Structures are given as structure tokens and as C-alpha cells.
Amino acid sequence: MLKPKKGSEGMELTPRKQAVLKAVIKAYIENGEPIGSKNLVALLENAPSSATLRNEMSELCELGLLHQPHTSAGRVPTSRGYSLYVNSLMNKAEIPESEKKAIDEALESLNCEPEGIPNTVAQLLSKLTGLPAIACLITERQPKIKRIELLPIGRSSVMLLVITDDGRTRNRIFRHGGFTDESKNCFEELIEKRIKGKTIAELNKAYFQSIIAECGIYILELMPLLTAVFETVSEIENTDVTLRGENALYNICGDENTARRITSLIKRRDPIISILEGIGDNVGAVFGADTVYSELAGETVIAAKFSGSDKYKGYVGVIGPNRMSYEQIMPCVHYISKRMTEIMTEAQKDMED
Structure with missing residues (x-):
């Protein structure tokens, strides 16, 4: 047996109003057409008169649970009506x-x-x-940087690979004129000391600017690479x-x-x-x-x-x-x-x- 439920503005819905609301929503979900009182007479068990059902639906409209698209139409559910249906009136089912x-x-x-x-x-x-x-x-x-690798692709392209400690990977391919052994060693040292083990949140723009400042004479070679590292790390959310x-x-x-x-x-x-x-x-x-x-x-x-x-x-x-x-x-x-x-x-x- 249906028990009174709280409707809009905390008003209680009588068992009949619950049955009407439930029937309107189920029928509307099934066929997509506004539901009138004559439809409900056929849908409800021991249905009252069509006039009584019209009054019930009018009151459900006043409660904000149903809506009448235009004066000659039946009723359709509002989001409030759907919410009450989902949380209180819907039959709980198991999946097959x-x-x-x-x-x-x-x-x-x-x-x-x-x-x-x-x-x-x-x-x-x-x-x-x-x-x-x-x-x-x-x-x-926050995930931490576990590893950063440079993988040559052809003569003038490099793939930058960033791996975090929770298994996320990001990569970026960019063109580069090549590195000297000295600049590459400087890059690897910066990665090991300043980036590896840091969280994504720690590796913000200001932090990367401080790293770039440490590049010294290799700044022209390493600036594009460190910029690519920053942009790739920023993609890891x-x-x-x-x-x-x-x-x-x-x-x-x-x-x-x-x-x-x-x-x-x-x-x-x-x-x-x-x-x-x-x-x-x-x-x-x-x-x-x-x-x-x-x-x-x-x-x-x-x-x-x-x-x-x-x-x-x-x-x-x-x-x-x-x-x-x-x-x-x-x-x-x-x-x-x-x-x-x-x-x-x-x-x-x-x-x-």
C-alpha cells in the first residue's frame, strides 16, 4: 500500500496522487505523448472518474510535479516530478x-x-x-613524475615521454635541431634533481621558470625542450x-x-x-x-x-x-x-x- 510522500514545498502526496503521478510518468516515458485523464482511466486499477483524475493532475501541476504544455493538452512530468518518481515511487528492479x-x-x-x-x-x-x-x-x-624520456624520431624530431608513478603516460613530438652531449647531460641532471619525484601540482609555471634559469649557457638548446616538458606535464590532470x-x-x-x-x-x-x-x-x-x-x-x-x-x-x-x-x-x-x-x-x- 502506498504511503503519503512529501511533494513539492514539503506537502504530502496522498496515495492517489502518488499513483496518478507514477502512472503519468511511466506512460510518458513509454510513448512521449502528454497524458490526459482519459488515458489514466485505462491505466489505473480501480480508477476514479475522469473528472476526479483531472483535478488530481491539476493539483500535481500546482505542486510543480506535472506540467501542461498548453491548455488543451494532457500533462507531462517536470524535473521535480521525475525526481520524486526516481527517489520514492519507482519500482526497484534487478538487472537480468x-x-x-x-x-x-x-x-x-x-x-x-x-x-x-x-x-x-x-x-x-x-x-x-x-x-x-x-x-x-x-x-x-597527486601523481608524481616517475620518468621522463627522450626518444629520437628521424633526424630532427624527438618524442618526449612523461610517465607518472600511477601509470599515466603523456607524449609529445616536436622538432629539434639536436643536442650536444653537454646540453643533454644538463637536461638529464635537471630532470633527476628538479623534476623526478615532484607532484603535478608542484610543477607549475613558476617552478619551470626557475629550472630554465639554471640552464646557463645551454638555455637556447634546452628552452624548447623544457617548455615541451611543462606543457606535457600540464596535460596530466x-x-x-x-x-x-x-x-x-x-x-x-x-x-x-x-x-x-x-x-x-x-x-x-x-x-x-x-x-x-x-x-x-x-x-x-x-x-x-x-x-x-x-x-x-x-x-x-x-x-x-x-x-x-x-x-x-x-x-x-x-x-x-x-x-x-x-x-x-x-x-x-x-x-x-x-x-x-x-x-x-x-x-x-x-x-x-
Whole structure:
């Protein structure tokens, strides 16, 4: 039996209003058309009269849970309505065993090197849901520079390779006229004494300027190289956000401009990270209309956290239209995050043994 729930402004929803709201949202998710009172008569068990249902829907509109697109139309859910549905009214479901098996098999050979985790997890979730998926790994501590190498490529090009102690790698190819043995020795000495073992945060612009000041007579040879080191190190962030299924993003947005704006928002990292960190430890939904980001006005982010390591935590989720199958997608996101936590916990134990 349905119990009274708190609606907008803290008002309690009667069991009938809950049933009406739930029926409207489920029907709207299924067919995308505004729901009228006549539709509800057919949908609800022991339904009251059409006039009574019209009154119930009008009151749900006043509470900000439903919206009437125009006077002759039925009702559609608002972000508040969806939120109440997801958090209180939705049937909690388990994902099918066949889907669990597919996830387990896909993650079985997962390499727990941090570089590969977001890509693998986002690709898997996008494939399962048909929606654009995001994943990120957040370091609980700053990575340190483990090694910097110079690899000659042809006569006048060099590849600079930067490797951190947590396995991240970045490289950059640039043209160079060559080094004398003396200038190369000076560079290697600076790397060993001033850069190796430093955190990414420590290697800021001012720090690199102090290193350049130590180059002495080799400054003309080493300036381009040290600049390349600084730019490459700057690309290593504490947080990498991966987006997969971009074609699906274009499909759900309906126009390229909106899809590009959302893609740009994700690439900026900080906005999407702030949304993900607001979700908490369990799978949750954030409705774009409830955020400050206009790019997400018609979209919803469903995501969950995974951890299991003292070095990292991560998030995995999807971006989809407000009108999507929450009952199917949320259990899928939850199961992947649960398995990721188990995998990372096991990897942490193996490292300690």
C-alpha cells in the first residue's frame, strides 16, 4: 500500500496522487505523448472518474510535479516530478542475469591501470544502454613524475615521454635541431634533481621558470625542450572524464548545436565532476534543469560512484533525455559501479600482498 510522500514545498502526496503521478510518468516515458485523464482511466486499477483524475493532475501541476504544455493538452512530468518518481515511487528492479553475465565478462579482463579504466567502463555502459556514457577516475593524491624520456624520431624530431608513478603516460613530438652531449647531460641532471619525484601540482609555471634559469649557457638548446616538458606535464590532470557513445548524444539531443555544447561541457571537466560528486555513494539521478548548466536543461545524468582503492575513486554514468527508462538504466549503472568497486578492492589487496 502506498504511503503519503512529501511533494513539492514539503506537502504530502496522498496515495492517489502518488499513483496518478507514477502512472503519468511511466506512460510518458513509454510513448512521449502528454497524458490526459482519459488515458489514466485505462491505466489505473480501480480508477476514479475522469473528472476526479483531472483535478488530481491539476493539483500535481500546482505542486510543480506535472506540467501542461498548453491548455488543451494532457500533462507531462517536470524535473521535480521525475525526481520524486526516481527517489520514492519507482519500482526497484534487478538487472537480468544475462546482462550481469555480459558485464562480468566484459570486466573480467579489465586492466586496473588508471589510464584504461574510464574508457573501458564508459564503452561498456554505452553499449548496454544505447546512451552516451561518461566515466572518470579521480586520484585521491597527486601523481608524481616517475620518468621522463627522450626518444629520437628521424633526424630532427624527438618524442618526449612523461610517465607518472600511477601509470599515466603523456607524449609529445616536436622538432629539434639536436643536442650536444653537454646540453643533454644538463637536461638529464635537471630532470633527476628538479623534476623526478615532484607532484603535478608542484610543477607549475613558476617552478619551470626557475629550472630554465639554471640552464646557463645551454638555455637556447634546452628552452624548447623544457617548455615541451611543462606543457606535457600540464596535460596530466587529477581527473580524466571520458565520453563514449557520442553518436547517441547527437540522436537524443536532436540537433548538433546542443550536442556540441554538452560535449564541450564534459571536456571542461569541472562542471561534470561537480555534478557527479553531488550524487553521493549510491546510484542517483541529477536533472539538468536543477543545475546551473543550461546545456543540460532537457537531460538527466544517472551515475554511481565506485572506489575500493586508497588512491582512486571513480564515477560511471549516462547522459540521457529526461524521458528515459530509469527502471532499466539505474540498476545497470549500479551493477557496473558495484563490480568496479569489487575489482578495484581486489586489485588493491593484490598490490599489498
